[in-house]
Each structure stands twice: as C-alpha cells, then as structure tokens.
Amino acid sequence: MSDSVLAAIIAATATLSASLLQLRFSVAKELAARAQGPSGRKKSRAPFVVLFVMILASAIAGFSLSQWLTENERLAQGTLEHELRARVEEISRTANQLEITRAGARAEIEMSVLRKLGSDGVVVMTTVGPCRPAVVVTAPGTSAPTGVSAETSPPPTAACTETEASSVTLCATIPTNATVSEVELFSRAADADAPWSSSRMLPGQESGQARFAEKYVEGPEGPGTKQVCEGFSHWSAEHARMARMVVRYSL
Numbered sequence: 001m002s003d004s005v006l007a008a009i010i011a012a013t014a015t016l017s018a019s020l021l022q023l024r025f026s027v028a029k030e031l032a033a034r035a036q037g038p039s040g041r042k043k044s045r046a047p048f049v050v051l052f053v054m055i056l057a058s059a060i061a062g063f064s065l066s067q068w069l070t071e072n073e074r075l076a077q078g079t080l081e082h083e084l085r086a087r088v089e090e091i092s093r094t095a096n097q098l099e100i101t102r103a104g105a106r107a108e109i110e111m112s113v114l115r116k117l118g119s120d121g122v123v124v125m126t127t128v129g130p131c132r133p134a135v136v137v138t139a140p141g142t143s144a145p146t147g148v149s150a151e152t153s154p155p156p157t158a159a160c161t162e163t164e165a166s167s168v169t170l171c172a173t174i175p176t177n178a179t180v181s182e183v184e185l186f187s188r189a190a191d192a193d194a195p196w197s198s199s200r201m202l203p204g205q206e207s208g209q210a211r212f213a214e215k216y217v218e219g220p221e222g223p224g225t226k227q228v229c230e231g232f233s234h235w236s237a238e239h240a241r242m243a244r245m246v247v248r249y250s251l
Helices: 003-036 038-043 045-120
Strands: 122-128 166-175 179-189 210-212 217-222 225-234 241-250
Touching: 003 045, 045 241, 122 166, 122 225, 166 241, 179 210, 179 225, 210 241, 225 241
Parallel strands: none
Antiparallel strands: 122 241, 166 225, 179 241, 210 225, 217 225
C-alpha cells in the first residue's frame, strides 16, 4: 500500500470516528427527546439528517483525497519516468556522437597515412637469377661438333637471348580511388653496391641484359584496393639481377 493511499485511509478514518462520536451524541439527545414526549421526537430528526450529510461528506472527501493523492503520485511517477527517458535518450545521442566522431577521426587518420604513403611511394622489389642456357647433349653414335666431347657438350659461351629471358611481374597495392602520379623503375646487379638513384631505368629500356615493360598495368585486387603491375625480363647468364619499382599516387 502506497503512502498516499494510507494517508487517505487515515483521514477518512478520523472523519468517520468524529462522525460516529457525533452520532452517539445525537442518539443520546434522541433518547432524551423521546422521554419528553411526541413533540420532542419531531424536533430531533434534524440531527440525524445532519449526521447523514456529514457521513456522506466524509466518505466523498476521503475518496476525493485518496484520488487526489493517487493522481499526484502518478504525476510524480510520470515525471520521473519522463526524466529517466530523457536521460537515456541523451546518453544514446552522446554515445552516437562519440561513435561518429571516433569513426571520422579514424577515417581521417587512415586517409592521412595513405596520403603519406602515396607521397613516399609504395616500393616493390625482387631478385631474378641468371638465365640458364640450354645444354646440348649429343646422342651416342652421332658426330659431335668440333672440339666438343662425343657424349656431352659444355654450355655455350654465348648468353641467353631475350626470348629465353626469365620474366617476373612486380605489383604494388594502392587504394582503388588513388591516381597514379609516377612509377619509378630501377635495376642493378644483385651483388652491386651502387645506390638505387644511379640505377634508374625507363619503361622499355634495355640495360645489363634486362628490360622493364613499356607500360604498367592497373587492375582490381580486392575491396577498396587495386594493383599497379610492371613486367621485368632478365636474360644474363652471368649474374642475378635485382628489380625495384616505386609507385607514387595521390588521393
């Protein structure tokens, strides 16, 4: 039982007690009036009417007070629920704003890193071994070339031709929305100590029995990324060769 209902019951009980006390006095007067005669009984009906009105008024007042207190309690509870709901909505808005801010800051940081990477360039390197020319084997019973053993002839002294070259493809991964601004190509012997800046080559240029393709190729790789690929051929039979590609882009 709530405090408001309890208070209403107490008020109604007090009012009813007062009414019963008044009724007791009225009954005593009625008995005294009856003892006096018929004229006294006729005059004594007014207190009963007043008593009935008081009891009815007490009941109505108690019920009204109970309803009023209950309504106030409902209003207070509704106000509290409204405030709690407003607080929850405010917390949700704050959390959403923080999430949006965090996502925006993360995207900005990622974009800054990608721009810096594109400015510095994506570096791809590989090493291609020396070309292995074919070995001429002479079958038994056949004549061998002059100065060559009848069973196995040594490797030819001439280097491989470009058609026999070892080919590789260098691929750099960049964002899909990036625009390639520059592709730098470098090649040097694997055992050389020369700086890369002195080993730069142009697309399609032949140097040291090695050549890059004349044009790079772009193609999709996955969600949000694409590849920039450049072919490289090496046909030296004497030493291995390193190839290096630097792809710069802008966002």
